[in-house]
Amino acid sequence: MEKKIAVILGDGIGPEVTQQSIKVLNAIADRFGHSFEYSYGIMGADAIDKTGNPLPDETIDTCLKSDAILFGAIGHPKYDNDPTAKVRPEQGLLKLRKALQLYANIRPVxxxxxxxxxxxxxAKQMEGVDFIVFRELTGGIYFGKKELSEDQSAAVDECTYTKAEIERVSHLAFKYAQGRKKKLTLVDKANVLETSRLWRKVVQEIAKEYxxxxxxxxxxxxxxxxxxxxxxQFDVVLTENMxxxxxxxxxxxxxGSLGLLPSASVGNTVALFEPIHGSYPQAAGKDIANPLGSILSAAMLLDHFQLAEEAAAVREAVDWTLANGFVSKDIDPVNNYTTTAIGDLITEHIERNA
Amino acid sequence: MEKKIAVILGDGIGPEVTQQSIKVLNAIADRFGHSFEYSYGIMGADAIDKTGNPLPDETIDTCLKSDAILFGAIGHPKYDNDPTAKVRPEQGLLKLRKALQLYANIRPVxxxxxxxxxxxxxAKQMEGVDFIVFRELTGGIYFGKKELSEDQSAAVDECTYTKAEIERVSHLAFKYAQGRKKKLTLVDKANVLETSRLWRKVVQEIAKEYxxxxxxxxxxxxxxxxxxxxxxQFDVVLTENMxxxxxxxxxxxxxGSLGLLPSASVGNTVALFEPIHGSYPQAAGKDIANPLGSILSAAMLLDHFQLAEEAAAVREAVDWTLANGFVSKDIDPVNNYTTTAIGDLITEHIERNA
Ligand SMILES: [Mg+2]
Ligand SMILES: [Mg+2]
Structure with a gap:
């Protein structure tokens, strides 16, 4: 299989963790006879420093010409501490989500x-926990009309949903559930909210197709x-944005660790894969960050390419490092391995088991 | 001190747990030289059975003539399983909250x-946990305008808050914080919502008075x-309705047990005290329900009367039963005591320590 992957390294620990994923993807390509071609785009503080723009048009073009996007993290304290800053790293990601119409955020737990x-x-509570949350990402109260009265004594936020918005993310979640334990839980507040009652009605309708x-x-x-x-008790959880x-x-x-949680954002065009952790600037360049969030995001990217065996090989290698204590400082403050070493160990494990 | 207490026993286990609280309040009155006069009102399925109305006007009158309300629980499965039922037990409580303008719900953890x-x-996580949540109870998206488009393809819920609504519950929470560890956390989503930004602005303004x-x-x-x-890390948590x-x-x-959590609802008139557990109809009449949620609600009622020493005596007695294993079936399925026995033990402990 030949695939084009857009890579956005981003800020902070973004570059160093993403580089581990690329090593891992290359090992997978070698072992399974695929070809992955990488194109690099910039976004975030990195892009502001280089171009003044947190998301240059070239990055959007690069993404749209690719089959998937592997993204690190964005954010830099120099912008957080400057309330007068007009351009902010985070605007890059919001703009990219909009440009790519990424309407579903997917997070395995x-x-x-x-x-x-x-x-x-x-331990009793955690026995057998394995679920995935499908969150609608572009509708609801976060994107609704906002109003502050002229005398600033009253405020309004509007939560709206249309049938079409609910349908597209619901179909994604139902299809995903078919490949798992075939259980889907809609989380809503249908005893109180009109939008929740619409969610429930639409999901009840769609359920007939699955x-x-x-x-x-x-x-x-x-x-x-x-x-x-x-x-x-959960398998696939489906819910609205907030x-x-x-x-x-x-x-x-x-x-127990945000450092190893991956995510995917899926929509009408190219899907994006990123760890849920942020840019963690204090750790940048120190080779101490946990690369597993990014590497497991790469596994989700392989799943997205319908490469289930390849994705499983990555997850098996990750399990092997964890079981053997090849872990980063966030997981074991005493005996730990560098970001690069963990990336190498996972890469070699994949090569060795070819 | 002479006080009038309205008692609403309600449905399910409501009567049997509330009766323990009355024994406890009587022991407190004896020991500290107070006089509590009880007037009984009906609400919920009990009231529907007797009058056809989940909240008769006489109950509202009784409440308004009292200094505080002690309430058990409402709800009965015969109404849950009948979607055509026009009167429902829960309507009673919603109507009472409205009639008494109870705008703040207070829950200690x-x-x-x-x-x-x-x-x-x-255990590590639970070390030193002792906080209290102040929830605005009559505004926000639960009470906002709701709309379903004519073709049923779009829905809207409106979240609105006024400065006045935010102020009254905030003053309550700040005053409460002054009597505790003097720390208040406002929970909002001010990075996205206009109503949250109003909450933050109003709370920042009020903070200057405290x-x-x-x-x-x-x-x-x-x-x-x-x-x-x-x-x-939390002491007083203040937040909007949803x-x-x-x-x-x-x-x-x-x-670890919902059975011992109390709550208060406070507003412009008479305050209401109730355990957070429901009517638990399966246990009704079996003398197995945990009375501590109700008894600790009675302690909050004493606090509300500014009877701090009296409230502390109730809590001390509750701690004593827990530490000695005088607990109900929900807490220890093997060695346990009846609802009545636990009420008696707490009452006697209060009398003994007079
Ligand atoms: Mg979040
Ligand atoms: Mg609730």
């Missing part, structure tokens, strides 16, 4: 026995409890 | 060493993580 000591939850998938419905306040009490923001961030702390 | 085995979180209280601000998605990662619904339900599972 997995547990690793080797990391149980880092989880805030007891009769092999069992669907259930959960109110968001209950979901916030269930994610702590019994996270193993609930998805809250629920997926809550779920992200279960495993 | 405490931990008990004796219950750590029931918590989904590790210079002894340290204020910080946290986005709701981060708060959902921090409640699991490091709940001990965020409060999600955050306080999430926080309610930390202690």
């Amino acid at each position: 997995t547990t690793y026995r080797a990391l149980q000591h880092l989880s805030p939850l007891k 009769t092999d998938v069992a669907v259930d419905y959960m109110f968001v306040d209950n979901a916030a409890m269930q994610i702590i009490l019994n996270p193993a 609930f998805g923001d809250i629920i997926s961030d809550e779920a992200s702390v279960l495993s | 405490t931990t008990y060493r004796a219950l750590q085995h029931l918590s989904p979180l590790k 210079t002894d209280v340290a204020v910080d601000y946290m986005f709701v998605d981060n708060a959902a993580m921090q409640i699991i990662l490091n709940p001990a 965020f409060g619904d999600i955050i306080s339900d999430e926080a309610s599972v930390l202690s």
